[in-house]
Amino acid sequence: MEPVTLVEKVIIIPATPTKRWHLFLSNIDLTLITYLETITFFGPPPAHLTFSDVFHNLCSSLRRLLVSYNFVAGRLELSKENSRLDIDCNDAGMIVVAASTTNEMDLMGQLRTPKPTYKDLLKFLQDEGPELRDQPLMSFQLTRFQCGGLALASRTSHCLFDGVSSQEFQANLASFTRGEGLIVTPNLDRTVFSARIPPKITHSHLEYSNLIHPDSIFSAPGMCSHAIKQPRSDTTCVIYMSPERIARLKTEVLEDNPLMNCTTFSVLAANIWKARTIATGLPDDRISTMLFPVDVRKRVVPHVPDGFAGNAVIPGFARASTHELKTSRASVLVGKIQEGLERLDDGYVKSGIDWLEVHKGVPCTVDSFSVVAWWKLGLETAQFGWGPVRCVTLAEMKPGLVFLLPGEKDEGGINVCLELPSDHMKEFYKLMMED
Incomplete structure (x- = not known):
């Protein structure tokens, strides 16, 4: 793949300040403290839309969306009281990058197959520092190909969403890029999956393993x-x-x-x-x-x-x-x-x-x-303000x-x-x- 060059890099925070709070993470969330990197491909946008138009539409839509999803703009934090991770909803923000390449999308082979070259589509979304509080929980890189096609790469902590809630976040984002509102109102309360006090283990759980440490x-x-x-x-x-x-x-x-x-x-x-x-x-x-x-x-x-x-x-x-x-x-x-x-x-x-x-x-x-x-998630059915999704895949297996x-x-x-x-x-x- 031809080199990917940086065009613009911004920090996106909610359009209006949100209340600072700490989001409880369930034991299900805590088995998923790892990052998932995906690539969403689009064809060229309509002729009247420049790449700058698309990028600034994305940024503006994310700012609006983060008002309802302010925990996405937060940071993981280790509680001093119980040594348990939660999300400090502090409006620290997410990173969004515009990039470009002279490569042609059609020369990349089968788009659904994860490949090493896809890492270039996340090139500018590397770790921001060694500490948890340095790491955005979600970042995007929008890359324009020579042919005009687009790749929207995301780096997202799995503790934020599962497949269903990720699809709903994507549907809301797509709606905002079309100038519309929320399709699904997010419910942020995760205490439905709190452990019982005291715990009551009634089954053998062969789906899990104990950690060595x-x-x-x-x-x-x-x-x-x-x-x-x-x-x-x-x-x-x-x-x-x-x-x-x-x-x-x-x-x-x-x-x-x-x-x-x-x-x-x-x-x-x-x-x-x-x-x-x-x-x-x-x-x-x-x-x-x-x-x-x-x-x-x-x-x-x-x-x-x-x-x-x-x-x-x-x-x-x-x-x-x-x-x-x-x-x-x-x-x-x-x-x-x-x-x-x-x-x-x-x-x-x-x-x-x-x-x-x-x-x-x-x-x-x-x-x-x-x-x-x-x-089953329906990630490829979304219609963004610059066009329909062509396909969605993983950056790497x-x-x-x-x-x-x-x-x-x-x-x-x-x-x-x-x-x-x-x-x-x-x-x-x-x-x-x-x-």
Whole structure:
């Protein structure tokens, strides 16, 4: 990729001063103190809009939006009273950058595939300093390509939002860039996911692992990200699963067990689980754990209020030995995934929150990986003031994560995105695509 040059860098604060307060972070939030970097691509804006127009529209819209989302302009802070992180809503602001490159967007290859060159699209959003209070919780870089196309890169602390609340933030931002108002009014109260006093652990929670150094939890960014503890791989790949292939996989499951309900997620996750475990060479007697984030907004009692602006996803899980994965029919694996979804009722969710309060653990780190159904979020449906979203993807893949991204808008289907060593990737591809 040709060099990316800085055009302008500003600090965005709420358009009107907001009340200073401290936002409670739940135990769910605190398992997600790590940064997620994404890229949203757009085609060239209408001819009457200059790049400067687009950038200043973005900045103005963010200023207005931060009045309702003032915690996004805050900073993580470690409480002296209980050594627990919260967000100091102090209007410190977010960084927004304008940049340009002489590169052509169409020469970047498949846009949905994360690649090293995407780091240039976040080039000016690096760490601001060594301390927590130096780090903006959200930053944007808007880069203009030679062809006029745009990339809006974001670097966001996952403790701010899960997929649903992130999509609602994006929808509100897009609305503001169109000169309109809030589509979803954010609800900032996260105490709905507070641990009980005293904690009441009523289930075994195999979706979590204890930390080797439990005193370090909740005290530094990144400590809770299980994915970054796994070794780096060398190949990122996107495998396209067409609607026809997904339908064939579902048919095989339903023919084997006509009473079973088989969703797109469960059949893809079952095939990914089997193929990845075999491809990575896990010994037959080892237990493979597949995690999958589940939105529990409507699973807890009372239900989480509409517009909840936080994290309401916890890891569902399915477990099996490598031998079982090799020899079981697809319907058996789909059944295990369904069991993982069905166990997440109100009692289980609250027991898990209490488990985290006592053990201060992280999502399972032993022979595990996570499958994230990103295509369900609708991130590519937004219409901004300068045009529709072309596609959304990750800046890079992290080991231990598999993302399910939407196919092209005129094709449907699902793109399976993951990172593995090249020899493992070849075997994974073969297993995923064989009939």
